Amino acid sequence: xxxxxxxxxxxxxxxxxxxxxxxxxxxxxxxxxxxxxxxxxxxxxxxxxxxxxxxxxxxxxxxxxxxxxxxxxxxxxxxxxxxxxxxxxxxxxxxxxxxxxxxxxxxxxxxxxxxxxxxxxxxxxxxxxxxxxxxxxxxxxxxxxxxxxxxxxxxxxxxxxxxxxxxxxxxxxxxxxxxxxxxxxxxxxxxxxxxxxxxxxxxxxxxxxxxxxxxxxxxxxxxxxxxxxxxxxxxxxxxxxxxxxxxxxxxxxxxxxxxxxxxxxxxxxxxxxxxxxxxxxxxxxxxxxxxxxxxxxxxxxxxxxxxxxxxxxxxxxx
Ligand SMILES: Nc1ncnc2c1ncn2[C@@H]1O[C@H](COP(=O)(O)OP(=O)(O)O)[C@@H](O)[C@H]1O
Ligand SMILES: [Mg+2]
Numbered sequence: 001x002x003x004x005x006x007x008x009x010x011x012x013x014x015x016x017x018x019x020x021x022x023x024x025x026x027x028x029x030x031x032x033x034x035x036x037x038x039x040x041x042x043x044x045x046x047x048x049x050x051x052x053x054x055x056x057x058x059x060x061x062x063x064x065x066x067x068x069x070x071x072x073x074x075x076x077x078x079x080x081x082x083x084x085x086x087x088x089x090x091x092x093x094x095x096x097x098x099x100x101x102x103x104x105x106x107x108x109x110x111x112x113x114x115x116x117x118x119x120x121x122x123x124x125x126x127x128x129x130x131x132x133x134x135x136x137x138x139x140x141x142x143x144x145x146x147x148x149x150x151x152x153x154x155x156x157x158x159x160x161x162x163x164x165x166x167x168x169x170x171x172x173x174x175x176x177x178x179x180x181x182x183x184x185x186x187x188x189x190x191x192x193x194x195x196x197x198x199x200x201x202x203x204x205x206x207x208x209x210x211x212x213x214x215x216x217x218x219x220x221x222x223x224x225x226x227x228x229x230x231x232x233x234x235x236x237x238x239x240x241x242x243x244x245x246x247x248x249x250x251x252x253x254x255x256x257x258x259x260x261x262x263x264x265x266x267x268x269x270x271x272x273x274x275x276x277x278x279x280x281x282x283x284x285x286x287x288x289x290x291x292x293x294x295x296x297x298x299x300x301x302x303x304x305x306x307x308x309x310x311x312x313x314x315x316x317x318x
Contacts, residue, residue: 003291030146
């Protein structure tokens with residue numbers, strides 16, 4: 001029995017996130033899903049934040065960090081974005097603000113802003129913030145996000161915690177500097193910053209909470225796991241799902257990719273037997289609450305619109 005993603009067609013989600021280990025077929029599935037919805041007439045953006053550029057390869061055209069219309073598929077746009085670009089946007093958004101506050105009581109140069117930018121969680125939070133900005137801009141009916149490999153995605157879930165911890169430490173650190181300069185107040189004339197540091201920090205905190213609320217909202221967003229029927233794939237999937245459970249985030253669909261369907265030699269028979277065991281583990285463990293969609297291993301790589309559409313057909317078969 002094979003499930004399908006077809007139930008997503010009448011749900012009108014705004015954001016579909018694709019996660020899983022590196023190399024399992026995330027980008028392939030993300031593009032197949034995006035192409036499918038574009039063909040249904042929904043204006044769709046597929047965005048990849050994986051450091052290994054891949055949309056360009058799959059669509060066989062240059063896709064950069066700006067919305068690029070995908071040739072041959074009306075209503076489909078692509079963006080490939082690196083964390084460098086995202087950090088730069090963060091710097092533009094918050095840099096001046098941070099600098100203004102800190103420099104109002106401490107003699108720091110602008111490099112200090114970059115130092116804060118390297119804090120754990122900032123990159124992930126800003127990536128999500130950027131993507132949420134695209135979703136909320138209502139330029140698209142649907143945004144399909146091909147996330148970076150699992151480790152990264154998981155970090156996003158812990159984000160508020162990681163982030164708040166960091167901010168706590170940072171706040172103490174800045175406050176120490178601040179009180180030090182406060183003591184010198186009599187001798188040194190200090191100007192007052194426009195916004196206090198705590199105000200800025202609590203606005204970041206609010207952002208983190210807003211982001212997690214959006215991801216948790218079943219009306220608006222959906223997270224799809226891609227895996228392969230092998231030990232590593234299964235183990236990583238278990239980790240992702242138990243993390244999701246912990247944060248009360250739902251996974252409704254799992255794509256099991258690279259499944260050997262026809263085995264006409266001993267090599268493929270052995271692989272098929274191995275895969276069958278792992279598929280059974282996934283079915284036993286999740287079959288009652290997650291739709292499991294098998295995608296066969298093709299004899300070729302998945303490149304170009306025609307082959308992507310073959311994958312769409314499998315994913316959305318009725
Ligand atoms: N079902 C499949 N059959 C054959 N090749 C596949 C299949 N799914 C993905 N591939 C190929 O595997 C490679 C990795 O896929 P990709 O989607 O880039 O993985 P990820 O984004 O998870 O790193 C690509 O060369 C892709 O064409
Ligand atoms: Mg990829």
